[in-house]
Amino acid sequence: MTTFDRSSFSLNGKVALITGGARGLGQFYSEALSLYGADIFVVSASQNGWDDTRQKVEQNGQQIGFLQQDITDPDAADHIIAAVLEQFGHLDILVNNAGIQIRNDVLDFKDEDWQKVIDVNLNGLYYLSHAAAKVMVKQQHGKIINIGSMQSYRAGKRIFPYAASKHAVLGLTRAYADALAPDHIQVNGIAPGYIKTDMTTALQNDPVRGPEIQGHIPSGDWGTPDQLMGPMVFLASAASDYVTGVMLPVDGGYLLR
Template identity: 65%
Template sequence: MSDFSIDSFSLRGRVVVITGGASGLGQFYTQAVSKVGADVVVVSSTHHGWDETREAVESHGGKVLFIQRDITEASAAEAIVRQTLDEFGHIDVLINNAGMQRRHELVDFPDEDWNKVIDLNLNALYHLSHEAAKVMIEQGHGKIVNIGSMQSYRAGKFIFPYTASKHGVIGLTKAYADALAPHNIQVNALAPGYINTPMTKALQEDPVRSVEIHDHIPAGHWGEPSELMGAMVFLCSAASDYVTGVTLPVDGGYLLR
């Protein structure tokens, strides 16, 4: 039996594909894996955040490939995998991070918003995982990290498709983990709690909900994006080789109450 080494957390020589990796929490995930040596393929629907992300990755000595693509398009998954292989020759980790949310009252919820959220948060995740898994099976190793949410566990009475999609993420994580474990491929999910980001600014400024959320977190504060980075590195690295089918909440204990 080999001894444990801190090198188990290294991603040097590994290629990580991340959707939505140039903005929001995705940019922090990109920085996290690049800090421990990974080369990164960032898939975005726009060029937003590319320069800043490139600078961060290259400052850590890594290479970065940007692919502008709407991952809900029928041919997107195959194209992303093909471009990654053309550039790097292998795919070691896929982080399915891209997502969106739409909020409406029940009786007013438009079908169009339901379809958009499910297409991005669940269908695109499935198709890209499917294509990446083919490569990983051939390689004999790989990791897929899906991004869940507190709504993977809770209701969310105004965000129906988001809640459905994030529950689905846990289900797909388990199903893929079971199917791919014999091929030395681990599939897990990371479920961020309430994190201090521009996206949650309105919620933090809500005089009622902000207090309710804060008082519900045993750690006593909203999370900072940097507090997700260690968990992401763990799930992407050899340190988690015997961990699969797990959804890891990083929530300051929010789900305990």
């Protein structure tokens, strides 16, 4: 029987791979996990945010590695996992955070935009999870944390591939959780609500949608990125070892209405 104490949230000695971990919410995930003792390996399509993220992680006393890699490239997943193992020797936590969104009206949506979003948000996540699972099964432990969305549950009438991909992320989270549970691997997700970021500034300031969204949130406030850090640490740590197949909404109660 495992004893619960302060060390249950410790990530000392763990290695976390975070896609898109140098910008936006991904940078907050890198900061949170390093604060609790994890070394970080960031994969991103560009080097934007690398210096700032390195500084934040190293200030927390942890090591960090980077790989510039498009996760939709052929064999990207195997290349990424090999790079993590070469630098750190093991992989304990995978955070599938990278994602894109393209908006358009229903009859104007382009086939290539559909494919682009599905390739990043769903296929990239699947192949990387598959490659990581091979390592984690050999270790007989691991955590996979997928980033979902409010659109894992709701319609998005101008973001069709995004809504489809995030619904699928919820399904994959459950399927992988079921399949990998015998190998002591937990697979969960976080579904962020409406969070104040640079990417959502226009939506916050929209004279119609801004007040609509705020009025729909029981707490009455948009979330802030730091409010996702605690749930991330929980799902990455031993404190959640008996939690699997869960997509945790962090939304101020938005889905209640």
